Amino acid sequence: MKVKEFFQKIKIDKITEFLKKNARYFGAAAVFVAMVLILARCTDGTTSDKDPMAGAYQQYAESDNKEVNDLITKYYEYYAAGDTDSLKQIATPISDAEVSYIQFYSQYIEKYQNLKVYTKRGLDKDSYLCSVYLQIKFANIDTPVAGLDFFYVQTKDDGSLYINNVYGSFNQSNGEFDMDTDIASLIATFEQQSDVLALQAEVQQECNEAMLADENLNTFVNTTLQDAIKQWAADYKASVAQAAEEAAAAKAAEEEAAAKAAEEAKAAEEAAAAEAAEAANAKTKVTTDKINVRDAASEDGNLLGQLASGTQVTWYADENGWAKIDYNGTKAYVKADYLADVSGDSTQDTSQSTNSSANLSQGQEITLANTVNVRESMSETASKVAVAYAGEQVTVIESYADGWTKVDYNGKQGYCKTEYLQ
Structure with missing residues (x-):
């Protein structure tokens, strides 16, 4: 009734x-x-x-x-x-x-x-x-x-x-x-x-x-x-x-919350799919100059920091002249014009140096001019122990006649081509 x-x-x-x-x-x-x-x-x-x-x-x-x-x-x-x-x-x-x-x-x-x-x-x-x-x-x-x-x-x-x-x-x-x-x-x-x-x-x-x-x-x-x-x-x-009015309002609020949750879930799913696609297409690139890192693809974006020339980065996509990269575990942006592809083992491994025969002293501290790969053994196909970036220092442990030098880099020991330490 x-x-x-x-x-x-x-x-x-x-x-x-x-x-x-x-x-x-x-x-x-x-x-x-x-x-x-x-x-x-x-x-x-x-x-x-x-x-x-x-x-x-x-x-x-x-x-x-x-x-x-x-x-x-x-x-x-x-x-x-x-x-x-x-x-x-x-x-x-x-x-x-x-x-x-x-x-x-x-x-x-x-x-x-x-x-x-x-x-x-x-x-x-x-x-x-x-x-x-x-x-x-x-x-x-x-x-x-x-x-x-x-x-x-x-x-x-x-x-x-x-x-x-x-x-x-x-x-x-x-x-x-x-x-x-x-x-x-x-x-x-x-x-x-x-x-x-x-x-x-x-x-x-x-x-x-x-x-x-x-x-x-x-x-x-x-x-x-x-x-x-x-x-x-x-x-x-x-x-x-x-x-009855309160019940109707509560039901409407519940339905609105459910719809919002569904939209958020869909958005999260789409974001996860987009992120997975980006990760699948990710490439390693290297900076060609000192560049600013921002939180948005715009000169108006907040400045997060800077990258030295020769720094390798993980690249995900280009957006209107900006490159989306990984910066300390977060997504950030740099000008795409200042990134180059990395070919072969590394830029430094395949380049020629006129100072490869220079002698290095044990205990000598060297400030790197370029990014250098530190490897497990004296071979360009050996696994990398670390990547030492331009502007960082390595300490010479021993230099060998066949063109390799054993170094200490932030507590990790490995081998670099001697020519890249000149």
């Missing part, structure tokens, strides 16, 4: 509804009771137990079933305390709207007293049609007022009893849960029986007398309480609308 339809159907409390619905009978209550009692005496109430409607025609009996009586007593104790968690253990289902209503209404209740439970058989032998006479003592009101309530009690699979709250007064007024047609038909028949009508009339008369005797009670029930119930209904409707 839609919220709007629900609140269009909201009725006032059980007692105020009872008074308004039956007010026209107040003056003739005594005569009506007498007529009903006469009809009751003329009806023997016997029907076949095989008939599912048979229970409605049984004569009322005040319950001596301790389990039924205890169940009803607990219900009103919990209701008066606004203890909806405990109520849900013995009466089900209880909607969110009814939970809110009980918690609101219980603040006006001091206690329910003088309960009397009248029962007839329900649709089967393990269910009960229950009329409950009670007196309601409102807080700060001297006179209690009589009321009449209805419950449909059934048996669980474990043999314990519970109140089927689908047939309680709140759902009968507001229609939040669908009713079983057989049970609904049984209850409708039950409510038309002479003894049920007689009890209703008696309670109506008692209620009427209390209202006439106590003006404070009359004002409270017919004005104060009704206004409070209307205000509760408006507040609850607003809270439901707000909750």
Whole structure:
């Protein structure tokens, strides 16, 4: 049921509804009771137990079933305390709207007293049609007022009893849960029986007398309480609308976050693919002059540092005249015009020198004019121990006649072509 339809159907409390619905009978209550009692005496109430409607025609009996009586007593104790968690253990289902209503209404209740439970058989032998006479003592009101309530009690699979709250007064007024047609038909028949009508009339008369005797009670029930119930209904409707709005906003935010996460994941995947492609196409190049390293492919990019001439770098791509390179583990940019391809082993290994025959002294420290490969053995095909860049120093350990010199470079020992150390 839609919220709007629900609140269009909201009725006032059980007692105020009872008074308004039956007010026209107040003056003739005594005569009506007498007529009903006469009809009751003329009806023997016997029907076949095989008939599912048979229970409605049984004569009322005040319950001596301790389990039924205890169940009803607990219900009103919990209701008066606004203890909806405990109520849900013995009466089900209880909607969110009814939970809110009980918690609101219980603040006006001091206690329910003088309960009397009248029962007839329900649709089967393990269910009960229950009329409950009670007196309601409102807080700060001297006179209690009589009321009449209805419950449909059934048996669980474990043999314990519970109140089927689908047939309680709140759902009968507001229609939040669908009713079983057989049970609904049984209850409708039950409510038309002479003894049920007689009890209703008696309670109506008692209620009427209390209202006439106590003006404070009359004002409270017919004005104060009704206004409070209307205000509760408006507040609850607003809270439901707000909750729906917040839920919609939360769902929209969740969907937006999911979409953003998906976009970020896609972007990360594309970036990873692009980086993998760059790595696959990476080349080693050497600087041809001293150059600036920037964080963007622009002269306006932040200056990260400089590279000396002859420095080998890992090149990934050219972007509008700028080379994307690896600089200390991060991506950076230099002018592409100042990079050259490295051919063969190294620029220095394949070049000719006019000073290759110069003698070098043991312990001599040499500042490199060019980038030099330091190898494991005296061979141009030997593995590299390190690459010593232009401007760095190496220390001579021993120079050999066949054109190689053993050097120490930053704690690593290896061999360089002697001609590159001149």
